[in-house]
Amino acid sequence: MALDDRFFPEDASLITKFDNFMIKQAGKVGQVYQERTGKSYEDLTKIFYKYGVGSSLASTLTGNILGPPIAYIINHASRNKVFETSIEEEIRLESKGFSRKYDKFCRFMFLLGSLGIFSKGILEMAGSEGEFSNQLLSLRDLMIGVSLLNYSLAEYLSKSNLPKPPKKEAKEKVKRKFGIMFPEPIKA
Numbered sequence: 001m002a003l004d005d006r007f008f009p010e011d012a013s014l015i016t017k018f019d020n021f022m023i024k025q026a027g028k029v030g031q032v033y034q035e036r037t038g039k040s041y042e043d044l045t046k047i048f049y050k051y052g053v054g055s056s057l058a059s060t061l062t063g064n065i066l067g068p069p070i071a072y073i074i075n076h077a078s079r080n081k082v083f084e085t086s087i088e089e090e091i092r093l094e095s096k097g098f099s100r101k102y103d104k105f106c107r108f109m110f111l112l113g114s115l116g117i118f119s120k121g122i123l124e125m126a127g128s129e130g131e132f133s134n135q136l137l138s139l140r141d142l143m144i145g146v147s148l149l150n151y152s153l154a155e156y157l158s159k160s161n162l163p164k165p166p167k168k169e170a171k172e173k174v175k176r177k178f179g180i181m182f183p184e185p186i187k188a
Helices: 003-007 014-037 041-062 067-079 086-095 102-127 132-158 170-178
Strands: none
Touching: 014 041, 014 086, 014 102, 014 132, 041 067, 041 132, 067 132, 086 102, 102 132
């Protein structure tokens, strides 16, 4: 049994397979972020939450009255975030009397809903030909979809359980930032 099988147990149900797939894909994004920046994936999770809050507040400018409550919910979730694996999540849920798959199902439905709202906004934006009121409504849906997608990505990323990023030397950071090639010292 591999270590991945212990952290992300498979029970042959479609919801578990999809959840594990999304967690592993989010983990790959987090791993690339860690390699490129040297910061933890937890920082990227917080960035996704902040973008979710920002875009839902920005949707208020388009007339969306649900923007501030959505921003509050996303902000509250980001402040009380527990970074845990799927198996830890299942144990926590069972100890509270819920089904082991409760959070997996909620994440799946939330992702489905946010993709639906985002798609609706894109289709309306493509279909509105110059009418400002229609474009404003489609922009509102698009922004709410973006905020909810950021929240969904942050939720999947928080379950990925990545190791801490390797420490980078200052020289390596400067190389990556500016693309400067430092000559290697001559070995005698």
